[in-house]
Amino acid sequence: MDLLAFARGPALTFATAIFVAGTLWRLVGVLALPPWRDLSPAREGAPPNWLGAIETVFRKMIPHKTFLKAGMFTTVNGYVFHIGLALCVFAFAPHILFLKSLFGFSWPGLPNGFIFGVGALTAASLVAALAYRLTSPVLKLISRADDYVSWLLTFLPVVTGLAAASHIGARYEMLLALHVLSICAFLIWFPFGKLMHAFLFVFSRGATGARFRHRGAQL
Amino acid sequence: MRHDETLAAEMQRRGVSRRAFLKYASYVASLMALPPSAAEALAEGLAAARRQSVIWLSFQECTGCTESITRSHSPTLENLMFDFISLDYHHTLMAVSGQAAEQARLEAMAANKGKYIVVVDGSVPTKDGGVYSTIAGISNLKMLEETLRDAFAVVAVGSCACFGGIPAAKPNPTGAVAISELAGGKPLINISGCPPIPEAMTGVLSYVLSFGKLPELDHLGRPKAFFGETIHDRCYRRPYYERGLFADGFDDHGARQGYCLYKLGCKGPVTYNACATLKWNGGVSFPIQSGHGCLGCSEPDFWDQGGFYRPLPTPLGAMGPALAGAAVAGAALGVGAALAARSHQKTYLAASEKEKD
Numbered sequence: 001m002d003l004l005a006f007a008r009g010p011a012l013t014f015a016t017a018i019f020v021a022g023t024l025w026r027l028v029g030v031l032a033l034p035p036w037r038d039l040s041p042a043r044e045g046a047p048p049n050w051l052g053a054i055e056t057v058f059r060k061m062i063p064h065k066t067f068l069k070a071g072m073f074t075t076v077n078g079y080v081f082h083i084g085l086a087l088c089v090f091a092f093a094p095h096i097l098f099l100k101s102l103f104g105f106s107w108p109g110l111p112n113g114f115i116f117g118v119g120a121l122t123a124a125s126l127v128a129a130l131a132y133r134l135t136s137p138v139l140k141l142i143s144r145a146d147d148y149v150s151w152l153l154t155f156l157p158v159v160t161g162l163a164a165a166s167h168i169g170a171r172y173e174m175l176l177a178l179h180v181l182s183i184c185a186f187l188i189w190f191p192f193g194k195l196m197h198a199f200l201f202v203f204s205r206g207a208t209g210a211r212f213r214h215r216g217a218q219l
Numbered sequence: 220m221r222h223d224e225t226l227a228a229e230m231q232r233r234g235v236s237r238r239a240f241l242k243y244a245s246y247v248a249s250l251m252a253l254p255p256s257a258a259e260a261l262a263e264g265l266a267a268a269r270r271q272s273v274i275w276l277s278f279q280e281c282t283g284c285t286e287s288i289t290r291s292h293s294p295t296l297e298n299l300m301f302d303f304i305s306l307d308y309h310h311t312l313m314a315v316s317g318q319a320a321e322q323a324r325l326e327a328m329a330a331n332k333g334k335y336i337v338v339v340d341g342s343v344p345t346k347d348g349g350v351y352s353t354i355a356g357i358s359n360l361k362m363l364e365e366t367l368r369d370a371f372a373v374v375a376v377g378s379c380a381c382f383g384g385i386p387a388a389k390p391n392p393t394g395a396v397a398i399s400e401l402a403g404g405k406p407l408i409n410i411s412g413c414p415p416i417p418e419a420m421t422g423v424l425s426y427v428l429s430f431g432k433l434p435e436l437d438h439l440g441r442p443k444a445f446f447g448e449t450i451h452d453r454c455y456r457r458p459y460y461e462r463g464l465f466a467d468g469f470d471d472h473g474a475r476q477g478y479c480l481y482k483l484g485c486k487g488p489v490t491y492n493a494c495a496t497l498k499w500n501g502g503v504s505f506p507i508q509s510g511h512g513c514l515g516c517s518e519p520d521f522w523d524q525g526g527f528y529r530p531l532p533t534p535l536g537a538m539g540p541a542l543a544g545a546a547v548a549g550a551a552l553g554v555g556a557a558l559a560a561r562s563h564q565k566t567y568l569a570a571s572e573k574e575k576d
Contacts, residue, residue, distance in 0.1 A: 097531075
């Protein structure tokens with residue numbers, strides 16, 4: 001069995017199984033916890049808890065105006081690589097074919113040249129995010145190994161994907177195998193590190209919003 | 220043609236002009252991506268070359284490789300090359316049969332000790348002493364070992380000889396192996412494909428005859444001149460791939476427009492061969508041009524890559540059962556963790572109440 005067959009076969013199956021098991025473990029573990037009950041009466045004009053939760057999920061997509069200027073770089077850069085990653089994953093024809101093999105349906109993709117450009121911008125944005133993390137004293141202080149591992153395992157699929165698309169560094173099948181293996185590493189790490197925020201941010205923001213809005217706080 | 224006669228003399232005898240011969244040398248040089256100056260060296264080498272003894276062994280195969288090389292767009296100089304070679308043994312093409320054929324092989328081996336080239340198409344069964352394929356009562360395993368002993372070099376022709384091919388496909392009931400596993404350190408050239416391109420075979424042979432050495436090979440022992448680029452890299456449908464225009468079926472709008480066949484399982488991006496440039500049937504067409512994706516036939520284990528119509532990005536094998544099992548296990552773990560947290564919470568609250576009392 002060559003490296004590509006190993007990557008597309010046992011490695012990808014194992015990694016996806018870990019991803020599914022780990023993600024469900026954490027999601028069910030959180031969602032099956034006892035529901036929060038605040039016995040105090042809601043502050044006058046406070047929305048119902050569910051509405052406060054949904055409002056906060058969306059409102060927090062843009063920082064509060066007090067912090068808008070100070071957090072401009074992290075906000076804009078964050079949007080650049082998050083949208084870039086989403087486009088690379090969900091709008092590139094080969095990725096759509098992979099997802100179709102899992103879910104049974106597909107959607108139109110974007111031209112490869114466009115995705116390549118988006119991928120390059122995403123990689124640059126991720127490098128900028130790391131540079132900011134390493135140069136900002138506060139951010140550096142609160143960074144842990146999890147942050148760096150999560151960054152690396154997000155960055156690797158992007159650069160190996162770019163290398164495979166442009167045939168740089170090695171033969172195509174080797175680059176493709178490395179790309180698939182880097183995705184395997186990403187999937188395995190996903191449920192156990194900060195990458196899990198992709199699922200948990202909705203619940204954590206919602207829970208915060210429900211509690212604070214119940215008490216009359218303006219978010 | 221006598222064994223001691225040079226190719227130049229043979230060509231002259233057949234009425235082939237010097238210009239035609241030089242054109243052929245230039246053609247081979249360009250096929251093999253050699254520099255322009257090499258054409259002259261190639262012509263000189265070929266002209267001075269003596270008749271080369273070739274023993275062609277056919278083992279577990281379908282004769283497609285022989286069909287390919289004999290049905291090249293004739294009449295051409297490639298055919299003359301074959302006339303030039305002393306094909307001392309080839310049990311499909313030779314006139315004699317039975318004991319006389321085997322005698323011809325043994326005589327050629329004795330007369331050209333250390334000089335003859337062995338061409339092999341087909342894999343070799345090794346299971347149960349190699350009993351699954353025999354010629355004249357001799358197992359392929361034994362015949363190969365015997366013939367290779369005094370050979371100058373071995374050329375594995377076709378994917379079965381190069382990598383085991385279809386006989387070695389799962390579950391490989393005969394224990395078929397590639398020639399490289401049995402070559403015992405002899406210089407080896409793999410010319411893979413199912414079948415290989417005729418020009419790849421004749422081109423490599425011309426190179427060996429003129430320069431007396433092996434051409435530059437890739438990590439799988441294939442001549443880089445023919446296996447240096449992927450089908451995808453040189454495919455005329457490549458622009459459609461870049462633009463994201465694909466055929467979704469063999470008779471849909473995309474197929475009729477000639478869009479890329481990637482979604483239909485084309486293995487062009489991971490297949491190294493010259494089909495897209497040399498093409499087949501005298502340069503008329505190749506599989507992708509006729510509307511079917513590349514099967515990846517010149518790559519190892521092409522038969523076991525999950526299916527010809529399975530697109531490259533899809534996982535090999537069925538992930539469903541593994542993912543269903545993982546989902547159940549993950550959900551069970553989550554419920555377990557939540558129950559443990561609830562139990563811990565109750566204990567904590569009870570302890571707090573007790574403390575207050």
